[in-house]
Amino acid sequence: MLNNLRHYIYDLLIDKGWSVTSAKYLNMLALLVALLLIAFIVDFISKRILWRFFSGVAKQTKTNFDDILVKNKLPRNIAHIIPLIILIEFVPQVFSDFVNAEDIIEKTLKVIAIILTLRIIKSLLNSVKDYLKTLPRYKDKPVDSYIQVFMIFAWLLGIFSIFAIITGISFLKFATTLGAASAVILLIFKDTILGFVASIQVSINDMVRIGDWITFEKYAADGDVTEINLATVKVQNWDKTITTIPTYALISDSFKNWRGMKASGGRRIKRSVIIKASSIHFLTKDDVERFKKIELVSTYLENRSKEIDKHNSDANVDKSVLINGRNLTNFGVFRKYLQTYIENHSAINKDMTLMVRQLASTPQGIPMEIYAFSSDQRWENYEYIMADIFDHVLAAVKYFDLQIYELAVPTID
Incomplete structure (x- = not known):
C-alpha cells in the first residue's frame, strides 16, 4: 500500500513540473511524515488499550503482581513494540530512493528496538523485585543484588548487539573479539564481580538480612540494614545518618550482627x-x-x-x-x-x-x-x-x- 502511495505521489509531482531529484525528496518527506503520523496514532491507541487491559486485570485478580506491573510501566513499554515494528517494516519503502539514508535509519531503528527491549526487561525485573519484597520470606533477602546482576548481563548483551549492528560485524564475532579484552573488562567490573560473589555468599550463608542491626567499626556503621544491592549495603545508623558499605566487605572484614540477640528473647x-x-x-x-x-x-x-x-x-x-x-x-x-x-x-x-x-x-x-x-x-x-x-x-x-x-x-x- 505504501509502495503504491509512493509511486502515486512521485508521478503527481512529476506531472506538476517538479524535477526528478526534487520529486524524490518531497516524495520521501511526505511518506516519512505519513509513516510517523501512523506510528504515533498506533502507539497512542496501543498504550490506551494495553493500559486499560492491564488495569482491568489488576482490579479483578487477588494478587498484586499485576498492579506492580502497571506501576512499573510495563504495559506502556510493550505498547511501543507495535509502532516500532511498523517503522522497521515500512522505512525501506520510504527511503528506497536513498540507499545510504535507508541503511542508517534501519540501524537506528534496530538500536531503538534493543533499547526498548532492555526497558521492557527492566520494567519486568523491577516488578519481580517489588513483588518479592511484599512476600514475608523475601523481605530480608538481597533481591536487589540479583536483579542488578540480571540487568548487567542484559545491558552487556544489549551493548554488544548495538555495537555489532553499528559496525556490521556479527554478534558472535564481536563477542569473540571482546574475549581477548577480558582482562580489561574484569578490571573495569572488579567491584561489580566482587559484589556479585559477596551477595551470593551473604545470601547462602544468611550473614545479613534487610532489617538486621549490625555494627561495623571499620566503616563507623551501627544501625539497621535498609538495603542490600550488588555494590553496596546501606545502614541507617541510630543517629539517622546513612553509612554505605561495599557488599564484598561483609565477607572480607569482621562485623557484628545483633540478629542473634533479637532472636534470643533477651x-x-x-x-x-x-x-x-x-x-x-x-x-x-x-x-x-x-x-x-x-x-x-x-x-x-x-x-x-x-x-x-x-x-x-x-x-x-x-x-x-x-x-x-x-x-x-x-x-x-x-x-x-x-x-x-x-x-x-x-x-x-x-x-x-x-x-x-x-x-x-x-x-x-x-x-x-x-x-x-x-x-x-x-x-x-x-x-x-x-x-x-x-x-x-x-x-x-x-x-x-x-x-x-x-x-x-x-x-x-
Missing part, C-alpha cells in the same frame, strides 16, 4: 560498680542483726548465720578476734542482695543467664558486675531497665556500709 546487661576495697569488712553480730531488716537478705542471713555459728562452735573457734573462723562480709551480703534483687526484677528474662559476680580487683577497687538479660530488647526500654536497676544498686550500696569508688580531682587554689 538483651544482655553487663555492667559493674566499683567498690572501694577499704570499705569491705567482716560483719559483727550487731551488723548481722541490722542487715536482717533488709527483706531480700533477711532469710539468707538467718540461715547463713546459724550455719556459720554452728561451724565455729564445733571447731571451737576463738571469736574474740573477728577474723578467726568463718565470717560474713558486707561485700558478700551485698552480692547476695543484688542476686536476689535481679532474680525478682520483673523486666529480667529468668530463662537466660543471670548472675552477680565479683571481678578481679583493680587499682580503683573491686568491681561488682551484674550479668543478666532484659526481657525487652527495644533500645529505649533496654536503657530504661538498665538505668532503673543501677539507680537502685547505687542507692543500696550505703546500706551495706560500702562505698563506691570516685576519682578525686585535685582542686587548684
Whole structure:
C-alpha cells in the first residue's frame, strides 16, 4: 500500500513540473511524515488499550503482581513494540530512493528496538523485585543484588548487539573479539564481580538480612540494614545518618550482627560498680542483726548465720578476734542482695543467664558486675531497665556500709 502511495505521489509531482531529484525528496518527506503520523496514532491507541487491559486485570485478580506491573510501566513499554515494528517494516519503502539514508535509519531503528527491549526487561525485573519484597520470606533477602546482576548481563548483551549492528560485524564475532579484552573488562567490573560473589555468599550463608542491626567499626556503621544491592549495603545508623558499605566487605572484614540477640528473647546487661576495697569488712553480730531488716537478705542471713555459728562452735573457734573462723562480709551480703534483687526484677528474662559476680580487683577497687538479660530488647526500654536497676544498686550500696569508688580531682587554689 505504501509502495503504491509512493509511486502515486512521485508521478503527481512529476506531472506538476517538479524535477526528478526534487520529486524524490518531497516524495520521501511526505511518506516519512505519513509513516510517523501512523506510528504515533498506533502507539497512542496501543498504550490506551494495553493500559486499560492491564488495569482491568489488576482490579479483578487477588494478587498484586499485576498492579506492580502497571506501576512499573510495563504495559506502556510493550505498547511501543507495535509502532516500532511498523517503522522497521515500512522505512525501506520510504527511503528506497536513498540507499545510504535507508541503511542508517534501519540501524537506528534496530538500536531503538534493543533499547526498548532492555526497558521492557527492566520494567519486568523491577516488578519481580517489588513483588518479592511484599512476600514475608523475601523481605530480608538481597533481591536487589540479583536483579542488578540480571540487568548487567542484559545491558552487556544489549551493548554488544548495538555495537555489532553499528559496525556490521556479527554478534558472535564481536563477542569473540571482546574475549581477548577480558582482562580489561574484569578490571573495569572488579567491584561489580566482587559484589556479585559477596551477595551470593551473604545470601547462602544468611550473614545479613534487610532489617538486621549490625555494627561495623571499620566503616563507623551501627544501625539497621535498609538495603542490600550488588555494590553496596546501606545502614541507617541510630543517629539517622546513612553509612554505605561495599557488599564484598561483609565477607572480607569482621562485623557484628545483633540478629542473634533479637532472636534470643533477651538483651544482655553487663555492667559493674566499683567498690572501694577499704570499705569491705567482716560483719559483727550487731551488723548481722541490722542487715536482717533488709527483706531480700533477711532469710539468707538467718540461715547463713546459724550455719556459720554452728561451724565455729564445733571447731571451737576463738571469736574474740573477728577474723578467726568463718565470717560474713558486707561485700558478700551485698552480692547476695543484688542476686536476689535481679532474680525478682520483673523486666529480667529468668530463662537466660543471670548472675552477680565479683571481678578481679583493680587499682580503683573491686568491681561488682551484674550479668543478666532484659526481657525487652527495644533500645529505649533496654536503657530504661538498665538505668532503673543501677539507680537502685547505687542507692543500696550505703546500706551495706560500702562505698563506691570516685576519682578525686585535685582542686587548684
